Each structure stands twice: as structure tokens, then as C-alpha cells.
Amino acid sequence: MSASRTERLLNLLLALLNTKYGLSRAVLREKVYHDDGGSDAAFGRMFERDKTELRSFGFEIETITEPGLTAEDPATTRYRIGKESNRLPDVHLTPAEGTVLVLAATLWERAALGGAAASALRKLQASGDLGEVQLPAGVQPRIKPAGQAFEALVTALNARQPVSFGYRAASTGQEERRLVEPWGLGSRFGQWYLVGFDRVRGAKRFFRLSRMTSAVQPETKDSYELPAGFDARKELDGLAELPLQDAVLEVAPDRLLGLRRRSAGLPGRPPADDGRELLTVPFRDSELFAEELASYGPHVKVREPAELRAAVVRRLEAAEAALSRPAPPAGFPEPAAPGRTRKRTSEDQLSRMLELVPFLVHNQGLPIQDVADRFGISRKELIADLQILICSGLPEGYPDDLFDIDWEDEHVYIHEHLELNRPVRFSPEEASALLTGLATLGNLPAQAGLSGDEQASALESVTVKLAGAAGEAGRTAASLAAPPVQPAEAGFFETVTAAIKDGRQLALRYFSPQRDTVSERDVDPLRLYSQDDTWYFEAYCHSKSAVRNFRLDRVEELAPNGRPVSTPASADTSVPLKLYTPSDDDVVVLLQLSGQGAHLADDYYAERTAGLPDGGLLAEVRFGSADWLPMFIAQHGGAARILEPAGLAEASAAWIRAALEQYGA
Template identity: 35%
Template sequence: MAPSTGAAARRSTTASAERLLNLLIALLDRESGYTREQLRAIVPGYDRAGNQDAFERMFERDKAHLRSLGYPVEEIPDDDPWASDAQLTPRYRVPRGSYRLPRVRFSAEESAVLAVAADAWNDAAQDRLARRALDKLEPALSGEAAPGTDVQPTVAVADPAFEPLLSAVLAHRTVRFDYVDRTGAFSQRTVQPWGVGSRYGAWYLAGWDADRRAQRTFRLSRIISEVDVTRETFDPPRDFSMGGQLARMVSQPPQLCVVAHVREGAGQLLRRIAAPATSPAWRAPRGYDAVELAVHDTESAAEQVCAAGPDAVVPRAPVAEPEAEGPVRADTQVAVADAVQRRLEDARAFQARMPGVHVQWGKQRRQGAAKASTEQHLARLLHIVRHVYAHQGAELEETARHFGITDAELVNDLQTLFVCGRPGHLPDQLIDASWDDGHIYLGNAQELSEPVRLTVPEASALLMGLQTLQAVPGGDSRVVRSAMRKVATAADALPLADALDVPDADAVAEPRDSELVTQLRRAIAEHRRVRLRYLVASRDEVTERLVDPARMIFSDGHQYVRGWCLQANAPRTFRTDRIVGCEDAGEAQVHPRMDSEVRSSIQPAKRRPVQAVVVTDRRGRWIVEHYHAKRHVEVEVPAAAGADGSEHDDAGRDRPHDGARPRSARGPRPLPEYVAAEVDFPTLDALSSLVTRHAGHVGVVSPPEAVAAVEQWLESSGTADT
């Protein structure tokens, strides 16, 4: 964005926030309220509306902004006794006291877990809501220092269905969507959504399936249409708990065993979840090692093997009759070998259609370029009023640091407050703001200084962050539960806490630390350095690192250790299930850059050497969000023609023509069948592994060197002589 354009956008946002603040003060000022026309005349900024229709649209937006911040704008009958029925128009007000934060107080431990929960979201919209909730709760938080935590959960959402489903859960609205189950069967579902939550790295919806007349749980990544939120409402069951539903999803131990042959010195990620084969009957040919994989089903085994590409194959039969019956069953081995072959064929067939794909990006805004919204700016202005009223005379520089803005930005906000006030806007009606001596004082804004209750979306964002803490090994469930109930009280919505909490009967499902994680936690607590042998999956190699660990992170069902890597001389994050070895390496050092990190990030590096354009179908659409695509656009992919000239889908099954699948007239709108996305990858092998892991749902169209590498990977996969 050009500097002049950015400055204009900031001026526009400031002007809108100023208008909203003046409107809020007016609505609070008179208990009998104002009509629309009166507000249009007394609120500065409405005079810029060119006509009545423009004013009406502006006023409706402004009401929605204020309500979303927790101020209940009411519409009441006109109290003019001399007006006729035809002349009566509604009046608007914010009743005094209707927005005040209920009496609630958080202990030092509860305040600490709230800060962790508010810091958990990687989703921008939910992150804003959670942080706004924490800002509102500031007067109720403890000022005492609480024991620090070495655990930081992160909540990432890569499913487009999340936002509409969460809004439907909060509004108790029935939804419709297209769903594909584990077998690949499509169906349209009508569901009363009771709750959403994450477990084992995936997001789930629980609710009442109206068609099957039973409670069901749906994985969000299998929703392949837009979510249609209907006007039909329902009352959720009083005893339902999404936290309990998630806690009961206990990970089952693997039931099957399959042998794979892995190239010597390669396939490190596959080796990490395998063990050396125990029977000589499954010995590998020269240049390979035989390993046994414990898996839940044949498809998950095939996915892991396909991800290794040319470095792993599944033999269909042993080289000799086993001397004794072992864990590997012949039918399982054949089923996995068939699944691997089918997946690779699907991947090759889908990639073969990529030359016919033409990508035209058009004009679109890149992610992360969105300007600060009017609502965010107004929320900050109101927070400044509440904070300064509680800390009159606070230093300007310290206050700016508290809000994470520059001194100049804080001065601009104070100047905005200085020109806002009650209708009439005479000097004694304006907010009194002074900061000339470097200390801030505010007056004449008593109504705005009162703590404000949380809205349901704000409370939900904070509660879901707390819910994630319940799934973190080593978390204090008692403190988290107490904080959840107080957050729900702050929103006057206790059922929210009941719906997200884990009942006592399900508490036994809480995970526990592994021996490695316990060792890492001890190293953090005792300020010890560790020597790690770490598997770098993108390069398929095991490296040795000296690390001063600082914090444990829990995200997407995985645990990570964040610390200072001496080899990189920078902060780095290591996934614990890829740590091959860990040993004490002496006393850790203090690293100022590490200590100054407010948030521990596990986001991918901003610059990666391989930039590729990938194409995904509806089943693989999550890649756009998960891999932080720079841009994406809907594309058309040529159909794969069969020998008889009929069209087939990516797996070779007959594909119905558009419109052949029966649909409800009010059904959800399908997502684009295919999307092209520009994504960065650390290596060409990492890109190629994605194509074979998600066989038939991902292809690569550019650049030519990436296409050539993927095609070579595909041709070499599954071809070793075993």
C-alpha cells in the first residue's frame, strides 16, 4: 500500500471511530434516547452521509459495531405525547448499567492462565476477540505475580467452516452442509450444532443430526461446501459438554502391523514411527531396511508410506515362510500394498491433468494486508479511557507500551478523545484529556470508564483458549475450570462454561507428559542446556543441536519445545515427537532476544526457498489456510477421460456431471471444485511428499522445476524391486 493510501486509510478509520464514540456517548447521555434524525443532527460525522439511504446504512453499521463491543443499543417507543401514530418513530439508547461487568475477581493463578489462553489463537479474528476480552477483564485481574508457566498452547484453525459453525453454535441456529465421510461417501447434513472444539490436531462439530435423528460428531476438514446457517433455532441440551465430548475421544492404540522396506539412510520420518522388523521372513533387499509400522487402519499406513515417496515400499509377501506366527498378517500386508498402489495411481492421474490448468490471479488482496478496522480502533479508545481512569497520571511512554502502540499513535488517540463528548460539544461537554507533561489525565468520561461485560463471542474465544489448556499435559485443570466459570460469568453466560468444561467423569482422559517432555520441562525449570538429535523432516536427516529451552508449546495435538538454538544463534521451535535423543549439556545461558519474545510462535518461516502453485480439490482445500497461501483463486481442471470416453474423478470412479447429485433448494452452496494456491515450501521433497501423502487431491502447476521434481518423485515411488 502506498504511503499516501495508508495515511488516507488511517484518517478514515480514525474519523469513523470518532463518530462511533460520539454516538455511544449520545446514547448513554439521555435515558429517553434519541430518534434517528436527532442523532443524525447531533453526532458529528453523520453530516458526511450524502443522502438518507447512505445515513441509514451508516447508522445500521454503527449500531452493529457498538453491540459487538458489548453496548446493548435498545430501540424504544417514542415518548412524545403530542405525536400521532403516524409520526411516532423509535428512539435509541444504551441503558445505564446494562453493559457493566458483573462482579468477578480472578486470582493470580487464574489471571496467569487467562493470559496464556488469550495468547493461544493463531486465527486473526479469534485472536482479536480473545485479546479484547482480556482487555475488558483488566480491572478484575490480580496484580499479584503468579507462578510462571512453561506451557503455551496455540489454537490454529485451517477450516473455513469454523467461523460460520461457531456463530451458529452461539446463536443456536440449525446448519446445512455437504459432508464426506471416511469412506469417501457424500451426503448433505442438517445439524443442530451444539459445540465446536479441537482434539488431536483436528477440529470437530458435535450436534444433533436431524436426518439420522441421533447425536453425531463431524470433522470440519470433511465439510466440502459452504456452511448454510438457517433461521431455524433450537435449544441445546442442558447437560451437553463439548469439553466432555472431546475428552471422551480417547486415542485408540494401533491394532494392525505392516512391514515396509525403507531405503538406507532415508525415510527418517517413517522410521520415527516404526521399529525394526522382527522376523527374518520380511528381510529387505540390499540397500533397504525392513521396519514394522503399528497403524490404526490400512489407509493411514498407506498415507505414511506414500509420504516417503521413493524411499519406502510395501512388500506384498515375505521372502520366506515365517517360522512362527507374528504380528504381521498376510491379508493386512496385501491390503496396505494395494492401498499404496491405488494412492500413487491417483496422484499420478491428478498430476497428469495439471498441464491443462490455467491460473489467472486477477486483483486480490494478499493475506495480512488488512488495515485496522474501525471496531478495533474504537475498542482501543475505550480501553484507553478505562485504563487511564484507573491509573490517572500514568506515564505516556509506559501507557503506549502497555497498549503495544507507539507514543505518536497514543497521542493521536488522545487527540481523538479530546474532540469527543456529549451532544452540543461545548468545551465543558467534551472529554478532558491532557498529556503535555508526559503524564496522562482524563476526565468528563465517567460513563466510558466503567468496566464492560464480555460479549458471547469474546467470552467464547477466551473459553476455547482455556479449553485447549485442559488438553495440555501438565496443565492445572482446577485453576482452568475456575477461570472458565468466571469468564462465563463476565459475559452473563454461565451455560458457555458448562458447555466447554470437562466433567469430572471425563477428567481421567487428560493426557500426561511423556518421559522426553518431562525431561524438557525439568531443563526449563532448572535452566539447563540440552543436546538434541532432531529429525528435520523436510530434509530427511537427523541433526544435532545445542538448545537452551525456554517454553513448551502445545498446538494441533503436538508438543513443541521453544528455545535458543546455538547453531542458528536464534530462537527455534522443535517438535518433540521428532526429537530422536535428548541429554543434559550443562547450564543454559540468558538470551535477551529470547526473553523479549511475548508470543512463542510455531508459524513457518516467512521466506522459504521453494515457491510453488498447487491445485487442490475440495477435499484438500484446507491446504490454502494451513500452509498460509499468499493468494488463491478458483480454477478449472480438465476431466480425466476413460477408455470409453466417459469422465472420471481423481480416483478413477465415475463422476457425476454438475447438478447430477440431488440437492435441496435451500441447500448449502458448494465450495469451488478446484483452487490454485501460491504456497512456499522448505524443499522440493517436502512439496513432493505433500502430493503423494494426499494422493489425488493435490497437484503442482508451476514453476517448471517444481513440476519436474514432483513428476520424478511420482514415477520413482513404489517401483523398488522388493
């Protein structure tokens, strides 16, 4: 759909919205399409495509016929769209409801549901009943969707399209192609799962997203029906956790402190021939544990079980195979844009315009750059939208029949909205993002100055209101079950929360697996935040004279040291943008990522990216420690390789080869 089609569809929508008795096809052809030279058949096909497009945006197009005549006669049939068609119902929120709603919306870190949640909030703000809610300093839970597979599955689920993908079964270790009707997505035991109907097996099955070995491909010409009453949360509640097993490991002397602390020892067994120590470490998931063990490279060797040993070797061999492939040309398009963005389409543009007009009506006079930032687009893209809008209007084309928007003084004002002053209904993605986020907050300690009862009451009432406003689109929320965000380290969580509130320093004893050391530090806590159920706190570290991030599950001791903070937390910086804080000492690394590993560009906040012909990416990423990079490459099993600096690439290759030599590979 080109920009001209965007404008045409917008004009068609305005014409159908602003007619009481309906407009005939001939009138629309003359006044909206300005088509007087094409064939009737060609125009008819174009008109039907445009009606289908408007219906895809949720607008109900009424067909009106004269009594005694049939709808097959285009000369007598008229069309219109009701004023209330696809309009978001009014949602009146209390301040407490607004606060928990914004907290729920900001759960989604990025990806499909992150953008959908932001869009849903803009619609509520455009309705005039949700003001600017300022989240308090201190706590921000976040959900991190599972890479590109998550994106593709959410899209297919909403479109009710089957998907196919390569999958390595846990029971056999064999890889095969699966054809599945996606019913729901959810997180349990620290992993994301797809539950759906496996057409090959003819039965319901669960699939762990991390076991998918290829991109998810939608079957766009096929469809299915979701089972009545399906609830992903209930389905996943019945999923049994994998049983505990013992891994027997050979560990280099004085290495891998974290593994040693999880080990039960091996009394009565001799040490390995090379003087290494034998450890038993309990685990549940061989693939997940193999990812960790592969990152330890030559410092650990798996003796048993065979399944775990094979998983580690397979990961290391994939990493070595990636190193042997020809390197792609190392370069980025100019001008280089930060991060990786999805290609925008004209469908995006029209959808944005339907959101932009009511937003401007209820937010008059905002600086133009602020508006662009709110919508996640550039200033140039916003001006392109506005220029299309001011050229669009009702069929007669008089000055009062056009949008009246002014931005000459760098502030945007809209004086004529042509019945687009109310936002359209939530999309299934938008409803899912908000309703799933609200359900996820149920076990989070009270925030934003609310008591536990106040937060619970606000969560319940705002959920009822949004479910009513979402209508049919809200049904999709039952197909998503986000991970729990309540902190497992409740004592440490409360200690950090209290220290942030009171402005007190903390004394910290902390284990770093990358450096394999335990350190003691005095820190000024700034904020708590999570990635799924893993909680972090950001603090100014006095020993490093810099801001650092600390995982709560790696904290060994934590208590106030009796001193006030020198860097108090503030609401202006309540939500960290990254888990990683850049510094001048960072190592800038050029990575080649496979299609399956492309999500690592987002996970590690790539500064520049460039697409590759095989679906992968070139990514320029900052790392705080070069020593950790061989571990990173081994861990991801062929999904990433270092291209530059050459010395780090060679060190990673040597690390992986040394690890494989232990297994005779």
C-alpha cells in the same frame, strides 16, 4: 457501514447513554442525525436499523412512553440506554489468577479465538484490575485451530446458524453434501470434530473437520436452538477411538526409518518382487495415515488394506491433477503486507472503539505505536479511530460534550470519556476463548513459580469469577472442547524444564523424518511450547550454530551433558512466534494453495499472500530444506502446488508420478 455511519452510531450510543429521561425520535433526528430534509419513513427505517445495530453490540435500548399513551406513537416515545447496560462487571484477580488467565488466553495461536482471547484480556486490563502479567521463560502451551473450517463453524455456532459442507464419510468413502446444526467443536485423538444435528440423517452425528471436502457455508436465513445442557467435552468423551488395523507396506531398502520403528515385521511372507521389504505398521485412521504415506512418494507402496491404498492413491491423484491446471499469474499487490489479514469492516471499527476508550482511560500515556500493536492494527488505522472519536460526542456539541483525546507528542492521553470508561461485556467468542483455555490447562504441570495446588486453586477461582462476569455469553464455552495439552513425553518434558530453569546444556539424540536420519547434538534449551498435544522445545544447536526446534516425540535420548548453557532463556523471548526459525540458507517458494489449503499460508508463516479468484491463495513461503518439498506437495493432496522455482515444481511432479506408477495409475 461506512465511516460516517460508524460516527453516527457512536453519537447515537453516547446520546442514549447520557440521558436520564430519554430522548424522543424528533430530538435524535435533529441533534444526532442532523436530518431535516429526508422523509419521515426513510428516517424511521434508518433509526430502526441503527437501534438493531446497537442491540447487536449488547446494549439494551429502553423505550419510555407517557402514561396512557402507546409505544406506537413516535412523537411521545423516548429512548435511552442504562448506565450499566452491557458493561463488564468488575473482576478482581490475584496475581496467581492473572498469571494462569494470561497463560490460558495465549493458548490460542491465532484465528477467531486467538483474537477474541486478546480482546478479552484488553477488556480486563481496561477495567484496571489486571496488570501487566509477565509470563515466565520456559513453557507455553498452544492450541492450533483446524483451519478455515474451524473459523466458519465457531461463527455459525455463535450465531446459531446451520451450515452445509461436502463430507467424505469414513464408512463408505463417498462424498456428499451435509446440512448440520453445529452444537459443538472439540478435539480428540489428535483430530478436531464437529458434533451436531444432521438434518439429512435426522440424528446427531460427529464430523471430522479433516474429512470436509469443501468450504463451510452458513445458512444465514435459518436458525436453530442448542440442546439444553449441551457439553461438547462430555459428548466427545463418549466418542470411541478407531480400532487398530495393520497396514502391509512395501518399503524401499534402507528407507523410512520412522516407519520401520513402528513395524512388527512380516515373518513367513516373501519380499516384494523388486527387492523391497514388507512391513506391517499398525494404524487407526486411514485418512490420517494416508496423508503420511503419500508424503513418502515412491519409497512406499500400500498392499493392504484396500481402503488405505485407495486413500493414498486418491491423495496422489489429486496432487497430480493440481499440477496440470493452468498456473495463475504470479504476483502480489503493492505494497506487499506480511501474512494474510481479514478484511476489516466498520463493525470492527465501532467494536474496537468501544474497547479502545476504556483501555486508554486505564493506560494513559502509552506510545501510539504500542496502542496500535496492542489492538493488532496499523498506526494509520488507530489515528483514523482517534480522529472519529474526537469528532464524536453528545447532542449539544459543546467542547465539554466531545471526546478529549491528545496524541500530538506520540503518546495517547484521554481526558474526557463520556461514560465509555468501562469495557463492554465479553462476546461469546471472548468468553469461550478464556473459559475453554482455562479448562484445558487443568492437566498442565505447574508453571510461573506456582505449586501444583496453587495453580489448581487459581484455575478454579478465576474460572468461577470469569463465568460470573461472562453471564449468558459464557454458555458458549460448553460448546468447545480444546485438545489436552499435557505432554505425553513426561520424562523428557521434565528434563527440558529443569534444564531451562538451571541453565544447563542437554545432549540430544534426535530422529528427523524429513532427512530420514538420527543425529546427536548438544543444545542450549530456550523454551518448551506445544501445538495442541504435540510438544516442541526450541534450543540453540551447537552443531548447527543456530536455533532449532525439536519435537519431543522424536527425541530418542535426552540428558544433561554437565555443561552450562551459553544462551540462557529469558522471559523477553518466552513465546516463540514460529515453529520454524528462518535462516539465510532458506529456499523461498511460491505456492498456489486451493481454498481448502489456504490455511497452509498461516501454518507455514507465509511472508506474502495474494487472493485468487477461486478462493485460493498465492503464498510466498520459506522452507529450510528443498529436499522435503516434494513430500510436502504429495502429503497435501492437491491443496498445494509449487509455481516457483521451476526446478522444484518439476521435481515434485516427478516424485508424484513415480509414486502413482507403483499403483498402475
